[in-house]
Amino acid sequence: MGLVIEVSGIHKSYGRTVAVDEVSFGVEEGEIFGLIGPNGAGKTTTMECIEGLRKPDRGVISVLGLDPFRQVYKLQERIGVQLQQAQLQKRIKVWEAVDLWASLYRKKAVDGERLLEQLGLADKRESWFMNLSGGQKQRLFIALALINDPEVVFLDELTTGLDPQSRRAIWELVRGIRDRGKTVFLTTHLMEEAERLCDRVAIIEHGRIIDMDTPKRLVDRHCPERSVVLTTEDPMAEERFGSIPGVTAVSRSEFQFIIRGMGEELVTEVIVCLSENRIRVTDFQTILPNLEDVFLKLTGQSIRE
Amino acid sequence: MLRGLWKLTWIEIKVFLREPLGAVGTIAVPVLLFLVLGKILGRGAALPSLGASRFVRVGLPVFASVLISLSAVLSLVTIISIYREGGILKRLRATPLRPQTILSAHVIAKLIFTASTLALMILAGKRYDPVGVAVPLFSFAIALVIATWSILSIGFVIASIVPTARFAQPIGAVILYPMIGICGLFVPIAALPPAVRGVTRVLPLTYVVSLLQGIWSGEAWSAHLGDLAALVVVFVVCTTVSAKIFRWE
Numbered sequence: 283m284g285l286v287i288e289v290s291g292i293h294k295s296y297g298r299t300v301a302v303d304e305v306s307f308g309v310e311e312g313e314i315f316g317l318i319g320p321n322g323a324g325k326t327t328t329m330e331c332i333e334g335l336r337k338p339d340r341g342v343i344s345v346l347g348l349d350p351f352r353q354v355y356k357l358q359e360r361i362g363v364q365l366q367q368a369q370l371q372k373r374i375k376v377w378e379a380v381d382l383w384a385s386l387y388r389k390k391a392v393d394g395e396r397l398l399e400q401l402g403l404a405d406k407r408e409s410w411f412m413n414l415s416g417g418q419k420q421r422l423f424i425a426l427a428l429i430n431d432p433e434v435v436f437l438d439e440l441t442t443g444l445d446p447q448s449r450r451a452i453w454e455l456v457r458g459i460r461d462r463g464k465t466v467f468l469t470t471h472l473m474e475e476a477e478r479l480c481d482r483v484a485i486i487e488h489g490r491i492i493d494m495d496t497p498k499r500l501v502d503r504h505c506p507e508r509s510v511v512l513t514t515e516d517p518m519a520e521e522r523f524g525s526i527p528g529v530t531a532v533s534r535s536e537f538q539f540i541i542r543g544m545g546e547e548l549v550t551e552v553i554v555c556l557s558e559n560r561i562r563v564t565d566f567q568t569i570l571p572n573l574e575d576v577f578l579k580l581t582g583q584s585i586r587e
Numbered sequence: 588m589l590r591g592l593w594k595l596t597w598i599e600i601k602v603f604l605r606e607p608l609g610a611v612g613t614i615a616v617p618v619l620l621f622l623v624l625g626k627i628l629g630r631g632a633a634l635p636s637l638g639a640s641r642f643v644r645v646g647l648p649v650f651a652s653v654l655i656s657l658s659a660v661l662s663l664v665t666i667i668s669i670y671r672e673g674g675i676l677k678r679l680r681a682t683p684l685r686p687q688t689i690l691s692a693h694v695i696a697k698l699i700f701t702a703s704t705l706a707l708m709i710l711a712g713k714r715y716d717p718v719g720v721a722v723p724l725f726s727f728a729i730a731l732v733i734a735t736w737s738i739l740s741i742g743f744v745i746a747s748i749v750p751t752a753r754f755a756q757p758i759g760a761v762i763l764y765p766m767i768g769i770c771g772l773f774v775p776i777a778a779l780p781p782a783v784r785g786v787t788r789v790l791p792l793t794y795v796v797s798l799l800q801g802i803w804s805g806e807a808w809s810a811h812l813g814d815l816a817a818l819v820v821v822f823v824v825c826t827t828v829s830a831k832i833f834r835w836e
Contacts, residue, residue, distance in 0.1 A: 333681060335677070335680070335681055355683050355685075358681070358682060358683045359683055363681045363682075365674065365677060365678055365681060367674055368674040368675070368677060368678040369673035369674050369675050369678070370675060370678065371598070371599075371602045371670075371675060372602070373601075373602045373605040373606065374598060374602055378598055378601070381594070382591065382594050382595060382598055383682065385590070385591055385594050386590060386591045386682050386683050386684055387683060388590075388683070410605070
């Protein structure tokens, strides 16, 4: 699998504000790659440089072997783009937008009607853009991004402002795009979205990439600590828990214990200990770290606004 | 370059007609104004007042045509700024559409509206008022389209400088409409004070009015090469300026 997108050392400032600072990364063919970070971190600017909509002050970008700024029209034939907070003409009909987009590309477009069907918009084809719900608008933008059967699809904050149900439906769609062999490059400030959807993520803050890997490896690397919270009245419990391999701390408040430790084996070890010592528990839960915790640890702040 | 132009133009025309006040505002208002003023002034013109009758014969159609043209320009300014604010321009740009194609679609749509409104006005005029039988309508329509095309380029300059869509209409109106007063339509340029005459000479609308009045009165195109040249200069200058300062987002 080759690199579809290669970004090296790009820099972009607006006046004295540095939006993107020496950003470098590569996106492999057929993966969903996520650029994650809080609002204003430089995600959209980076993405728009890669799409050829902005010119970085310096640095080199190559997408499908093309220079996105100099060969923007060649590139646009082969990529699909969904922009953050974009709108269409208020009173354009769904089918008109799809039909217009389909006519813009040199190569034959995919069947627009089928695309609308796949995205659950078939019964909305006569509706005006302004009368669509947020989720329907986003699905239309996905349709427009896919109309030219692109090799790389760019999705900028795709699910922002959508309810959880629409969000999940859209994740399913994005996975479908990847499963058809396309590369997906997306930005999000939702850690759950990144964790569930992306094969690899790059965490960006203040225009700099802090770390980059699969979500799981990022979690393992930065937040190896796991906890088990359980409730037991067994008087010997505290002592036993302290001797579990890998446990770093045991704290208790009345009958509730929090067992902290490192590595994936912790939960198994706790269960083995409970079973070997026949400790009866009335409650048991595990607390696993996620990307949110990684983000918090790396940046010292929560991503939620 | 032409890819998508006709489809986009057609969509822009349909989208505009779907607006609640789209067709009424730009098409019905100038036509109605023409009819109503024609009736009122026409009655007065029956009296032996040469000035009034000349205004009804030449001034009024030209005035209505200038209104058609200016309202097309204003509407362009408004649409472009709404499109910019809503990210529509940006979205269209992130396709193989060339920027010139996107803007050309709007210009063509506006020219089509201008020509249709003019046609309606003439038809209505013929029906309700015997407007000059010997008027060279085809030439006049061409003249109006050329004039509108030229002033639309001013529209792009205005669209480049208005801060938000809310201000587009008022700022556009403040820039465009005062020109009507001193462009030679109501008061002959020769009768204006010298200082104002200087201003008049640099107003694009002066040449529009001179061209339209001339063609309407049956003068030859060759008598108005100066006006045409001025309108071409306006177009070239404004297009160059807006190419430099136009903002897509």
